[in-house]
Amino acid sequence: MHFATVPLQAPTARLTTYLEEPISVLGCLHSTVSKFGLTCPAHFFIVEHGTALLGMDLIKGLKLQFDGHKVLSPPHVASVCTLSSPPLKDVRLGCVKYFTHKVNVSDSVLPIRCKLRRLPFSVRDAVSIELRRLPEADVIEEIDSSPWVSPVMVVQKKTGGIRMCVDLRGPNKAITVDSYPLPHMEVMMTLLQGADTFSTIDLESAYHQVPLHEDSRDLTAFITHKGLFRFKRVPYGLASAPAAFQKMIAIILDGLQNVANYLDDIIVWGRTVQEHDLALQNVLQRLRDAGLQLNNSKCQFRKQSLKFLGHKVTAQGIQVDQEHLSAILDAPVPSDAVQLRSLIGLLSWYNKFIPNFASVVVPLRACLKAENGFCWSEDAQNSLTEVKKLLVNSPALALFHPEWQVVISTDASAYGLGAVFSQIVRSCPSGSIAFASRTLSTAEQKYSTVEKEALACVWAVEKWRTYLWGRRFILRTDHQALTTLLTTKGTDCAGMRIARWATRLLCFDYSVEYRAGSENYTADCLSRLPLPFVSDTTSDAEPEFVTLVSTALTAISKEEFATASASCPELSALRMQISRSWPASLSALDPVLQPYYKLRAELSVQADFVFRGARLIVPGALRDSLVHIAHEGHQGIVRTKQRLRDIYWWPKMDINVMDKIAACQLCLSLDKTTKVSQVPLQPVPLPSAPWEKLAIDIVGPFETAVWDCRYAITLTDYYSKWPEVAFTASITTKQVTSFLTTVFSRHGNPTTIVSDNGPQFTSPEFAAFLKGRNIAHVRTANYHPSANGAVERFHRVLKSTIQSAILQSASWKVTVTDFLQVYRATPHAITGVSPFELLHGRKMRTSLDVLAPPSAVLDPSQLRKRVLARQEHMKLRFDHSRHVRPTCMHVMKAHPKFTPPVEVKEKVGSYTYLLEDGKKWHASCLAPVPDVASKGTGDTETEQGKPSHAFLSGTSESVPPGKCQSRKPAWLTDYVS
Incomplete structure (x- = not known):
């Protein structure tokens, strides 16, 4: 129809496309349409271009009928594809409508400008041709300057041509990538189940058909021998391009059936040719309406098999x-x-x-x-x-069908897990859908056989959770015990690890079937030939613990209680006494029954059981057993008595409970009220000469330090108090020996060096280092830092200096170096003389000295008297105000304070003891075993293993807690006591 000479009326409505794009309407026309002898009035909207559309009013008025299966024929498929490409004379690429990609750039990354990379002469002409073609295609544009400049690189194509690429690694560091996900290969293939006709659609230079936002174009600028250019369309290699392109295609194809895409690779399918053709027509129409151009040479239409994402797709799988x-x-x-x-x-x-x-x-x-x-x-x-x-010879994998029965077959070997995902239709296998295997970790290889088999089941189910959740499936295993252990009917019989795994499967609907290994060949093979293990965030590997397992306490039955009650002489006499009248006085009663006299009004006999009110009176033979059962969770005395009092009673029950709990070694280890031994201060004698005895230690790590100052190695001379400090990034034995070598090169080798029991000081390398220099090594008692007090006291001053450096934002090394000069030149509180003077025999000249410092005249005897006086004064104050603390080391919440008893083997120092297990402990870390415990275990002595104390019994050197003497008040002085 031609409307050039037909008068048009003003449009009565605003028209838009399904993408809400406004349609330009030239005018409206009212007319009558006749067909097959039928006449129907119609209202037409006249537009500039586009396909003519027939409204439902005309279809119904003219009684038109359409056969949907004949709407699209093979010639139409080709014609639609051809229409999707521009004429040959138009060199511009297609440009998608309504989409513009804007890149999110982080302001924290500074722009990078790269220099020109000179290209080989063999490809320079080809690059020049490409630089002329891309501006004509409206992909790039020439510019004068840009804050971002990237270099160009050339890649050789298989056809012999070249592909010009831009190295965008610099800009990609500043890009915040969209988190839109790419589809998973397995999920996409699942959608193809049941299809027998396929088509794939490829877009011509897909990214180059997406316009780039004006604000993001400078980010893509690149330098060539022809000048500076930037992209107007999205370039390949841009970090944000894949997610943005996937999201755009998903929006364009939203609502269409039988279509999926992975970036610019689009696949269309149908269970019949007609279903496929209809889906293909809808997809091509959407792409054309969006302004996208196809690459006809790479498109495949109406195929029974084709290539997609590196796989061959057919109706069989x-x-x-x-x-x-x-x-x-x-x-x-x-x-x-x-x-x-x-x-x-x-x-x-x-x-x-x-x-x-x-x-x-x-x-x-x-x-x-x-x-x-x-x-x-x-x-x-x-x-x-x-x-x-x-x-x-690889087999074809079947496609997942949501309506068919799923079977997961699993198996485990000594070092691997295997699983097969398959389906059953009409009681016949449809083929394997997927295989999986993995290697067991070192910890998992220590599991028992049943635990490995259970792990294989749990791992396989969670691996294919996407397919299994919300549907009934069969879990097939060759370990028959799992038919109950992994189901609700058998959880109570499972170990803790399997029971926990079983709870992870509670959200699945499954049944466990047993199949012998000979019939479960594939899964068995996979488990013995597993893939290498790759650890993830939800690893089932667990730390191994060695646990002492005691025999479980057996509950007392009613029959056992009745038998014990009948055979108990005390309760037999009590039953007879209750049946008779009680005597008027306590003295007239049998001594065995005297504890019951005051309660006689509460006592009763029911079915040969004796009750005090509603509580059973326990026969003597069962009292210890009931206390053990009530104390099974190792609760305290009060809670144990509360458990018993609700049900039972017997004379002196509270005393029995306290005695039993006091004899419980585990409770002794956990008891927070147990006191360690109080030990008086033991001063260290002053060496006979400077640099004879040294103390070494390590302090750190410092969280706010730079990488090479995380730790500090400190060294102090016992005689002169001269300190040495060296910062280091690590605290290996090599670092310590290197530090000592440097110090010894200045001051010489000492006679003795004292350290704690850190791994750096207990290593064979450190022992060999000292032996080679003829230096004796003395290690302090475990977890007793005060034994190395000379260097520990210096740490307090050193940490204060480091804190001042942090507050001033100053260099740690410079600050500590200045501090060491001042410290060495200042008289020490103990000696009254500066460390420099004691070590070098002269005073240090500092910035405070106007004249040369006077020569030092030191009297060793006076020095020794002063040191002894200071030490005696400190000892007096320390011993007088000594308050014992449970420990000076960190005790984790889940660890006990004390260990089981260990016997003392030898006294190796004034207050240091060697125990039977070979460890050496200071008395301040030991506590005596209570007498009540000794009755049950013998006179034993225990030590504290990390992180808990040990017990020490009957040491004469232990200082008992001080007691305040009670004095008679002044107002009672006139009374005679």
Whole structure:
């Protein structure tokens, strides 16, 4: 129809497309349409261009009928595809409508300007042609300047041409990538189940059809020999491009059936040719309306099998792409580790097609672990040949059908897990859908057989959770015990680990079936030939603990209680007394029954059981057993008595409970009221000369320090109090010996060096270092830092200096160096003389000295008297105000304070003891074993293992807690006592 001479009326409505794009309406026309003898009035909207649309009013008025299966025929498919491409004379690419990509750039990253990379002369002409073509296609534009400048690189195509690329690694560091997810390969393939006709659509230079926002274009600027350019469309290599493009295509195709895409690769399918053609027409129409241009040479229409994402897709399932397979078969032997990793990565893409893939590539992976570097062995060559053979003969994997019965077959071997995902339709297997295997970790290999089999089940179910959750499936195993252990009917019989795994499966609806290993061949093979284990955030590997398991306490039955009650002489006499009248006085009663006299009004006999009110009176033979049962959770005395009082009673029950709990070694270890031994201060004698006896220690780590100041090694001279400090990044034995070597080169070797029991000081290397210099090594008692008080006291001053450096934002090393000069020149509180003067025999000249400092005249006897006087004064104050604390080390919440008893073997110092387990402890870390415990365990002495105390019994050197003497008040002085 032609409307050039027809008068049009003003439009009566505003029209838009399904993407809310306004449609330009030229006018309206009212007319009458006749067809097949029928006449119907119609209202037409006249637009500039586009396909004519017939409204429902005309379809119903003219009684038109359409056969949906004949709407699209093969010629139409080709014509629609052709219409999706511009005329040959138009060199511009398609440009998507309504979408503009704006890149989110972090302000914290400064722009990077790269220099021009000179291109080889052989490709310069080809690059020049590309730089002329891209502006004509409206992809790039020339500019004068940009804060971001990236270099150009050239890649050789298979056809012999070149592909010009921009190295955008610099700008990508500043880009905040959209978190829109890319579809998973397995999920996409599941959608194809039941389809027998397929088509794939490829977009021409897909990213280049998406316009780039004006504010983001400078980010893509690149330098060439022709000048500076920037992209007007989204370039390849931009970090934010994949997620943004996937999101855009998903929006364009939203609502359409039988279509999925992975970036610019679009697949359309149908269960029939008609269903496929209708879906294809809808997809092509959407793409054309969006302004996207297709790459006709790469599109495939109405195929029974085609290539998609490296796989061959057919109605029977998915197979290995023969083109990719040819690349693997023709691949040369790797010459280095990088090429081998690339080859293994390519092979791993197809591992789901090969049940025993992991075992075949073991020799290949061994080449990567060679101690002497990469070495291609004969086993590796045989492995590569075998995996190529397996790929050629690999089976096709069936596609998941949501209506068919799912079967998960699992198995476990000594070092691996295996699983097979399959389905059953009409009681017949439909084929394997996926294979999986993995290696057990070192901890998991220590599990029992039943635990490994249970782990295989849990791992397989959670691996395929996407397919299994919300549907009934069969979990098949060759370990018959799991048919009850992994179900609700058998959880009570399972161990703690299996019971916990069973709770993880409670959200699934499944049944466990047993199948012998001979019938479960595939899963059994996978478990014995597993993939290498890759740890994740939800690893089932657990730390191993060695636990002392005691015999479980057995509950007392009613029959046992009745038997014990009947055979108890005390209760037999009590029953007889209750049946008679009680005497008038207590003295007239049998001594055995006297404790019951005051309670006689509450006593009664019911069915040969004696009650005090509603509580049972326990026969003597069962009292200890009931106390043990009530104390099973090792609660305190009060709570144990409360448990018993609700049900039972017997004379002196409270005393029995207290005695039993006081004899419980575990409760003694946990008792917070147990006091350690109070030990008086033990001064260290002053050495006979400077630099004769040294103390060494390590302080740190400092959280706010720079990397090379996280720790500080400190050294102090017992005689002169001269300190040495060295900052270090690590605290290995090598660092300590290097520090000592430097110090000894200045001052010489000492006679003795004192340290704690840190691993740096107990290592064989440190012992060899001291032995080579003829230096005696003295280690303090475990967890008794005050034994090395000389250096520990210096740490307090050193930490204050570091804190001042932090507050002033000053260099730690400079601040500590200045502090050491002042410290060495200042008279010490103990000696009254500066460390410098005692060590060097002269005074240090400092900035305070106007004249040369006078020569020092030191009297060793006076020095020794002063030191002894100061030490006696400190000892008097310390011993007088001594308050014992449970421990000076950190005790974690889940750990007990004390260990079980350990006997003292030898006294090796004034207050230091060697125990039977070979450990040396100071008396301040030991506590006596209570007498009540000694009655049950013998006279034993215990020590404190990390992090708890030990017990020490009957040491004469222990200082008892001080007691205040009670004095008679003044107002009672007139009374005679």
